Amino acid sequence: MAAHQKSETLSREAKLQALRERPEVPVLIIGGGINGIGVLRDLALQGLDALLVERGDFGSGASAASSHMLHGGLRYLENGEFRLVNEALHERDRMLLNAPHYAQPLRTTIPIFRWFSGLFNAPLKFLGALDSPGERGALVIKIGLTLYDFLARHGRTLPRHEFRLRAAALREYPRLNPALVCAASYYDAWMPSPERICLELALDAEASGSGARALNYMRALDAGADAVLLRDELSGETCRVTPQVVVNAAGPWIDQVQAHLGRAGQRFIGGTKGSHLMLDNPELLAALGDSEIFFENEDGRIVLLLPFFQRVMIGTTDIRLDEPDEAVITDAEIDYLIAMVGRVFPDIAVERSQIVFSFSGVRPLPYSDAGADGKPGQISRDHSIRSLPATAERRYPIHALIGGKWTTFRAFAEEATDLVLRDLGRQRRVDTKNSAIGGGRGYPTGAQERAQWLRERQHETDLPAERLATLFERYGTRAADFARFIAAGQDRPLAHAPSYSQREIECMLRYEMVARLDDLLLRRSLIAMLGGAKRALLTEMAALCAQTLGWTAARQAQEIEHAASILRDKHRVKL
Template identity: 55%
Template structure:
């Protein structure tokens, strides 16, 4: 019950004293990172999300922490320089969740797209095409130039057709060559988000985060919040509001009585495939290539599955984003283009997801060319509102820290405060004290085998899941009678209880979709969901009806948003 008590405690404190320095609307990566930065400066700041933490655009990314090589062509040099630096920082600060990723581009033409970049700079080209080897080579040389300074990842390499086919025998023999460069991936972005939140709350007693709390209205000085778990509205009086609602920014401004048109999002979908042959053909690398019309496709090993994405389609309401059959067909045809001998079918899909990029409002007909950079748009106080609103537009997952630092600096300046802490080289969560080589890792594990008496293999699993936070999880597990889950031996009852107690889980789907990869990797069965619901319910004090309702709710979300059918709602009306 620790979790709900903590929530009740926050709610009660806000009822007693509704005055806060900063209210952040939206707990995607940008709101969360700003929350952490402000908390580290010792500020009182409230972060709220209408749903769970990291459940919007931030849960729907391609899971790449990348410099954005293709933004060079749009002339976005500032963005690439910043993103490469942030990627390198994340490899150092969060090595438990951000891993280097070799990325191979199969190239089918020598010269295509040669004049794209100069023509784009001159504003004479508005239609992307598939790039040929020469253009890609120039792009990679430029990218290396940005990367080389910090030396965190190697420079690119080049292989001609024969050599490429030797290395990747399943590749389309029509290729001319392949280029391999290095970026990074983040298989569990949601977990990094929860760690940032917990760290922020620990850093400042005035830093408080509430999921399932929606901003619904304002009366000039106060903002009205609706708690999904309570009937009573909560009023807070902020000095500054940060609108970090991502693709919902204009909707959130609307709730505050303002009509704006700041973002014009595009939808991107992904598939997760259970396909060992394709997984093995990727050789542990990402494959990144372009369709004839310049649309990007990526194939990416996500644990033992394969992630495929992405599309870039205009959409009006971000809440409506779903992966359609048309997108599925398109992705499967793209896989066939690069690996023609590998047959992939709808039946291999274990999970789909879709989200909306919070791009700045733009009239461009080519969505790929809308800037991926970020900016702050300020709505000053006026007749309608007593407080300013800082709206966070755009941005990439990769550059969240730099963006949040910019936002915090504006806040600090407006409140006449000084920055106390820089986040640039600050380790995050289970990245703190992370062993730098295998020997150090082995020594750490040996120590914890003695400390907790848990089997070494179990500790390795926990280390891989939580980085150095495995110590806290293992201590909790070791302090009571535990057993492996009946339906999933790699998890145990006390591990699940730990997540519920410590990580602000309020619904069953928070656990299976965001605190773990259980749903995304296609590991859920009706029996496992029931078993998990019982354990979560015991910690949160759910009745039998509530437990059953949570199972149905999760199954409905999986069906509606992720094309996963567990058959639960059909069998148990």
């Protein structure tokens, strides 16, 4: 890894030892999803020594379950959430500039089956006279997209929307349902590897020189007047830290963490489950072209079909669920999502046997009665912070981060960081609006610059051009560190996932805070997501972990079983 990271990033054991020796931390962040990690990165850039603890791996909660969109939220306009849409559009555009390796423009096409339906929904909703969503017609979508373009006009990075009548739409997408009346296309952005963005932000925070640390597999258990009890989920060892300020960034688990902190009683979160499928269906992939297809079913629920490398992602559902640990796709959801494909591509067969992976998670939405009677799509997607002052029984203030889209994490983190800085009597010294993330730093934007960048890496490492291009696509400019590491030893492709190599995995093991086998399969790489996880690969990767992390044979066997059970039970992967 980059020289500065090598010197600043401590091993997990070294971080634990530092905590045993010095349990005082100015700021404790509980939860290593995108919002908690966003706060850690922001605090670190302000020079603050903060500790983030995550009970699983970084980005393994709601942040791993998103529809992978960086978007303004066209649909939220109808709920009158202009502030949120405006902020999200700005943040989307910032991500395209700050993390160009993981945030990519996405053309989105809406097939439209009616001209006028839903015309009165939006004004009636503002007046509180309509509470059931329905399918929108062309006119309402036109108004929405015009407003969307208007809100995105500052520093425009993406093209404006366009409408096509039926014949033109069918020329472009010949497999679309011919019952459509027209189609609209507009641009948003998507992120193939949200978990890697979480990781890179944590690495950036640790490399900032502020002393900020991120510990995965570390659970906040309980709290006393001055201290919070943490448990290492790998060893069972517990320790106490004494924070001056606590940030509760536990997403859908926020109320559970509040209860651990002795603040039970108030209900902040009322989440809804959303599930997605990954399909191996080349016919459907070809029918999508380069666009996401985005539409509403008859009851107004959103469905999206996203080309995802050689797979198609289908999402999503919106079902009230109070226990986030129980989120897993059900048979009924699978049937529903498959049926939805038939609505827009009626002559493309989709079979259950084509499902290579599925994922499910709970949206951390603010608690509201709106979703209790079956209309969860109407609960606000906006974020807020509930600040609880220090008391005689609890001598540190708590800031609880409620809601928050993936897209708006930077703005949300900025808001939380400003509250923490105020608590500690400190001033903001760095604005994160233009702070590049990980492999987005020094990113060569044009084709010529990219070719030049790759030539220089080839000159330096002698790796084949094609290999360097793959590394660049996977890691942005951090590919330079991967390439140097790979070139410094004997390398060979993995036998059971040949697009990855042994030294590439070893590089992750050394420098990317990998603690468990499933971290590699589910969050450092896209192997499982794209349907590449198999038992033989688990064994092969566990052996690499043994070499680099010193796992015993018993630990390897345990990790293989653990990863296999997650893949089977949470993602319906047949191993």
